[in-house]
Amino acid sequence: xxxxxxxxxxLLVQGITGSEGSFHTQRCVEYGTRVVxxxxxxKGGSQHLGVPVFNSVERAVAEMGAxxxxxxxxxxxxxxxxxxxxxxxxxxxxxxTEGIPVLDMMKVHRYLQGKSTRLIGPNCPGVISPGKCKxxxxxxxxxxxxxxxxxxxxGTLTYDVVSQLTGLGIGQSTCxxxxxxxxxxxxxxxxLDLFEADHDTVAVxxxxxxxxxxxQEAADFIRLGMTKPVIAFVAGGTAPPGKRMGHAGAIIxxxxxKASEKTKALAQAGATVSSHPAEVGLTTRRVLKTM
Amino acid sequence: xxxxEYQAKxxxxxxxxxxxxxxxxSTTTAAKEIAAEIGGKVMIKAQVYAGGRGKxxxxxxADNPVDAEKEAGRLIGSRLVTHQTGVAGVPVSRVLVxxxxxVSRELYLSLLVDSTSRFPVMMASEAGGxxxxxxxxxxxxxxxxxxxxxxxxxxxxQGRELAYGMSLDGGQVGEATRLMTSLxxxxxxxxxxxxxxxxxxxxxxxxxxxLDAKLNFDDNALYRHKDLQELQDEExxxxxxxxxxxxxxxxxxxMDGDIGCMVNGAGLAMAVSDLIQHCGGRAANFLDIGxxxxxxxxxxxxxxxxxxxGVNAVLVNxxxxxxxxxxxxxxxxxxxxxxxxxxxxxxxxxxxxxxxGQRILADSQLDLIEAADFLDGARKVVEAAKGAxx
Numbered sequence: 001x002x003x004x005x006x007x008x009x010x011l012l013v014q015g016i017t018g019s020e021g022s023f024h025t026q027r028c029v030e031y032g033t034r035v036v037x038x039x040x041x042x043k044g045g046s047q048h049l050g051v052p053v054f055n056s057v058e059r060a061v062a063e064m065g066a067x068x069x070x071x072x073x074x075x076x077x078x079x080x081x082x083x084x085x086x087x088x089x090x091x092x093x094x095x096x097t098e099g100i101p102v103l104d105m106m107k108v109h110r111y112l113q114g115k116s117t118r119l120i121g122p123n124c125p126g127v128i129s130p131g132k133c134k135x136x137x138x139x140x141x142x143x144x145x146x147x148x149x150x151x152x153x154x155g156t157l158t159y160d161v162v163s164q165l166t167g168l169g170i171g172q173s174t175c176x177x178x179x180x181x182x183x184x185x186x187x188x189x190x191x192l193d194l195f196e197a198d199h200d201t202v203a204v205x206x207x208x209x210x211x212x213x214x215x216q217e218a219a220d221f222i223r224l225g226m227t228k229p230v231i232a233f234v235a236g237g238t239a240p241p242g243k244r245m246g247h248a249g250a251i252i253x254x255x256x257x258k259a260s261e262k263t264k265a266l267a268q269a270g271a272t273v274s275s276h277p278a279e280v281g282l283t284t285r286r287v288l289k290t291m
Numbered sequence: 292x293x294x295x296e297y298q299a300k301x302x303x304x305x306x307x308x309x310x311x312x313x314x315x316x317s318t319t320t321a322a323k324e325i326a327a328e329i330g331g332k333v334m335i336k337a338q339v340y341a342g343g344r345g346k347x348x349x350x351x352x353a354d355n356p357v358d359a360e361k362e363a364g365r366l367i368g369s370r371l372v373t374h375q376t377g378v379a380g381v382p383v384s385r386v387l388v389x390x391x392x393x394v395s396r397e398l399y400l401s402l403l404v405d406s407t408s409r410f411p412v413m414m415a416s417e418a419g420g421x422x423x424x425x426x427x428x429x430x431x432x433x434x435x436x437x438x439x440x441x442x443x444x445x446x447x448x449q450g451r452e453l454a455y456g457m458s459l460d461g462g463q464v465g466e467a468t469r470l471m472t473s474l475x476x477x478x479x480x481x482x483x484x485x486x487x488x489x490x491x492x493x494x495x496x497x498x499x500x501x502l503d504a505k506l507n508f509d510d511n512a513l514y515r516h517k518d519l520q521e522l523q524d525e526e527x528x529x530x531x532x533x534x535x536x537x538x539x540x541x542x543x544x545x546m547d548g549d550i551g552c553m554v555n556g557a558g559l560a561m562a563v564s565d566l567i568q569h570c571g572g573r574a575a576n577f578l579d580i581g582x583x584x585x586x587x588x589x590x591x592x593x594x595x596x597x598x599x600x601g602v603n604a605v606l607v608n609x610x611x612x613x614x615x616x617x618x619x620x621x622x623x624x625x626x627x628x629x630x631x632x633x634x635x636x637x638x639x640x641x642x643x644x645x646x647x648g649q650r651i652l653a654d655s656q657l658d659l660i661e662a663a664d665f666l667d668g669a670r671k672v673v674e675a676a677k678g679a680x681x
Contacts, residue, residue, distance in 0.1 A: 020613075075511065101512035102404055103482055106441050109409040125612070139612050139642055154558020156610045159642065160665055163610075180557055183409050209558055212406045235561040238546070238568045239577070242375065246542040246557025246579040248511060249406070254424050259565075276569045277562035278666035 001200040002129035002174040003149070003191070004092060004120070005068060009133045012037040012066035012090070014057065014073050014081045017048050020096075021072035024137050025049055028070070031134040037064040057088040068092040070126065070135050078122060079104035086117040094135050095122035095185070102248075105183045112185070119185025123248065125155040125177035136177065138162075146171015148284060149195035151188060152207035153180055153214075153247070157235060157277065161207060164281025170288065173201040180247025182211070188218035196226055202291065203229045205284055206271070208262055210236030211250045215262035219269035229291065230271040231284045234262045292508045294522045295338040297387045299506040302481065306473040308488075310501050313389030322363030325388040326356040332391040335362040337383040340527040342422075342505075343373035349383070352391060359388060381527055392500055394492035398457050399423055399434075400471065401487040402478045410438045411478065413445065413471060415453040419490035445475035459493075466499055481519065482512030531576075531599055538591035540578065548573025550676050551596040551605040551634075553589070555580050555614040563608050566665065572673035575602050582613035589622020590629060597630055604635045604676035608668055611642030620648035624655045635660060635675035639668035 005011075011028065015021040016038025026049055029035050035051050037060035044055030054060040057069065069090045073081035078097040085093045086108075100122050112119060120127055126136015131145035139159060144166040152158040155177055162175060176191050178184045188206060195201045204226075208215040215234060222230050237259040239245045241252040252258055267273045274283040297315040304310055312329055315338065316322040326333045337349035344350050349371045353359035363386050372380035397420035405412040418426045418433045426433055435456040437449040450468025459467050470491075478486045485507040492500040513520050525533045535543035542557065546564065550572050554560035557579045564574035576599065578592055596602045609619050619640070626632065639662040640648050652659060660675060662668030 076514065099511045101482055101515075102484060102509045103441075103479060103512065106404060106409060106411070110441050137613055142642075152558070154556060154562075156554075156556030156612060157558035157562050159610045159612055160559060160562075163641065182406050183404065207558065209561060214406070217407070233562075235558050235565060238564040238574060239561055240544070240546060243544045243577075244510075245544060245561050245577055250557060250561070254427075276566050276666075278566060278664065278669075 003194040005133040010036045012069045014039045014071045031140040071095040075099035094120045098123040121179040123181045124179030129174045144171040147202040149201040149204040150175040151191040161280045182249035189221045206232045208234040216265045219265035223269040232266045232271040233274040234259045293340045299504040306477045311389045317385045319360045319364045323356045323360035326359030336387040338385040339381045341373045341375040347373040396493040397490035413437045482509045542579035544577040549603040551602040553592045553607045566669040570669045570673045584618045586622035590626045593626035603679040606672040607638045615644045616648030617644040620651040637672040
């Protein structure tokens with residue numbers, strides 16, 4: 001098993017005809033993902049990369065049975081794209097787009113309350129269940145199917161960590177990039193909860209970073225609700241306060257936003273914290289050996 | 292994006308939020324004239340992006356126009372060092388000359404987006420005039436919060452709850468509610484990430500007055516606020532960060548070490564800096580080259596390293612995903628062709644189109660230090676920087 005996506009996923013790509021949408025749709029198809037439809041308003045009825053294109057998500061779902069959407073819509077229109085997919089009843093939306101205004105996302109979160117749609121991202125690399133399905137922009141071939149779940153706020157740092165794991169022969173059940181924005185659709189807690197319930201996941205690697213309180217919330221969840229071991233690293237220990245470090249959410253505005261505070265909270269909750277980012281793989285191997 | 296206090300107050304004024312009378316001055320003569328126009332005692336307030344101005348001597352009282360001119364003269368053209376600036380401080384080019392208001396109480400009011408509830412939250416406190424983080428630490432019961440449902444906006448009952456919570460009474464409750472409603476409207480209309488009035492004064496006559504104001508705006512939403520974009524004061528920013536932006540590198544932050552870093556991805560870039568410190572060095576900057584496959588941007592990143600006199604060595608750490616390693620390699624070769632690069636450069640490459648990238652660098656016969664992985668790269672660049680410092 002895996003979480004969020006697997007062999008049964010029928011992926012739809014919103015913004016499929018754009019340059020990024022095209023490039024990554026191709027890579028997803030090559031990986032083995034079943035990309036069943038694309039949506040670009042105004043281009044309905046055409047074919048792109050061998051995939052039928054529709055004017056609306058509603059049509060794509062009705063005609064092709066899409067059950068997950070990957071969003072590449074530009075930032076000014078991305079929130080609208082997410083809302084459209086949610087209204088069409090798509091159960092999983094993965095939004096790659098970086099740079100969506102916070103107030104737009106706030107409306108999206110309000111709309112999604114009480115609905116069964118799950119949003120991953122925005123500003124994220126997406127989700128991959130190695131060997132089964134890739135709904136994202138990550139490099140496919142660094143992954144290895146296995147039993148360790150990975151959840152992260154970062155993209156390329158996760159690639160590095162996944163390479164470390166794969167290099168040590170440690171496979172992954174699913175890798176989830178929740179994104180670098182301040183208001184992500186799914187939080188660490190949401191994903192930890194899914195990994196805890198997944199029979200094929202035996203341990204979870206969590207990659208956090210400065211800003212916000214998501215790592216502290218994760219720590220509370222680990223203490224109260226996790227039986228599986230968590231290996232953690234929090235990036236940004238050397239980041240100066242008050243500066244936005246690339247990601248919209250990566251800014252230290254108060255004490256809680258510091259890497260040291262997050263690391264402390266995770267360690268106190270029983271997570272095994274890796275002392276530096278190049279050691280996450282080895283730390284994971286050590287934890288797995290004690291199981 | 293930040294703006295100056297006088298710019299924030301101009302926006303507050305448009306939303307009918309009561310303010311002390313005042314105007315901004317960039318010369319001492321203008322400061323004197325404004326003080327004369329206001330009459331009586333005035334405050335001279337340095338206009339800088341940093342907080343902590345009062346303690347740093349950036350806010351002075353003046354009893355008459357001549358004093359106002361003198362105090363303005365001390366501030367304009369100086370650099371103000373506060374606990375939020377570096378040792379070099381920030382330049383003061385303007386002062387806000389404002390009537391000195393007699394207040395009996397100082398309250399706190401702010402609006403921001405709460406990342407846990409994902410709703411805007413209005414925060415109010417009786418303990419105004421001090422850093423709210425300190426209040427949160429020492430007397431958390433003094434902070435009251437109201438979450439606002441974006442579907443219906445700020446409601447009068449919430450205003451009353453906060454107003455009574457700040458021990459306001461009588462007509463002040465209605466006045467505070469109107470003020471908060473206006474602040475919420477301003478926040479939403481302008482895509483604010485923070486709107487803070489601290490202190491919110493209660494005058495001896497019982498009226499409310501926004502004595503200081505701070506507004507931050509969501510960078511992601513600036514595209515739909517051309518008027519706000521124009522307010523950005525680059526003079527208040529780190530010069531190298533302004534330079535980076537001009538060269539198309541939007542994710543650059545100056546740091547205090549001597550190892551220049553070029554990385555793809557924000558998380559990896561932060562982790563590189565952390566790893567360098569773990570190995571005994573310090574990063575000179577954070578630089579996320581992004582995913583645009585453009586050799587010019589790589590060349591410009593090297594231009595940044597050359598422009599920064601603090602750089603003794605450089606680490607390039609690329610894990611190609613969307614970014615392609617061959618494009619990065621071509622950019623590096625081009626940078627060496629265009630510039631006289633004297634500092635040692637350590638390179639760690641992985642990911643998309645790695646082989647092609649390695650071939651390009653090998654063919655160039657440049658004197659680059661190759662690293663096998665992330666940790667190896669950090670170790671080697673720390674060594675290289677030590678050597679270069681000698």
